[in-house]
Amino acid sequence: MSSPDLLETDDAGTDARAETTTDAASDAGAAASEAADANAAAATETADVDDAAAANPGACPVVDSFEQIGSRWRLVVLHELQNGEVRFNELKRSTDANARTLSRVLEDLQETGFVERRLEEDAPVATYYSLTPKGESLCPVFDEIEDWADEWLAACQE
Template identity: 80%
Template sequence: MSTGTPQEEKHHGEDVCSVVDSLEQIGSQWRLIVLNDLQDGEKRFNELKRSTGASSRTLSRVLDDLQETGFVTRRLEEDAPVATYYNLTEKGASLCPVFDEIEAWADEWL
């Protein structure tokens, strides 16, 4: 049984949709792990592979997805040795406080 006005119910529904949409972009296990790992700054592919424990194929796919959605940038260093670096964009960095809050919540409740 609803106690809110139709306007309030519509607004609540929009809030839920925003949360669901956000989680669809960042919500996979590997996306969250990579985004969280990049909070410390720019990292090479192999550094991310070691620190996350992801396979090369999984990490490559996740990084491509995160680039397409605007959370991560890719920089190719062509000097010897050739290296690929990944970093959070402004959009990706804006998630850092969210990760801090989730970590605080997990410390208290999990």
């Protein structure tokens, strides 16, 4: 039995605690290095987008537009709302998004002016979402993307 004050040694007489501490420090350093690499990659990607916009000022509106609507869930929600006002649970079912993700996306879309929220306080209480005029202005864009996908992506799915 060993006490915490006694050095534990292996057959070669090496301090096992020192090796464990070194291994733990090495693992922590590797994790920190991976996190730093991920942060550097994200910063590089952001810088690349900024550089692209600076190099081609005509692309700036395109880049800005995709930053507002370009996430997967934002596009799915905007597309689903094209058919009119929808209750939260119906939207959750039709998009297969979990409630937390859907709530966050709807909040983002409200803040950017694409979606409006209406609370129906009569029993049963329900929350409805619909496109604002800004959001409705994207409907022709979605139609064009669907036409493009029908023509160009159909071959990929065969």
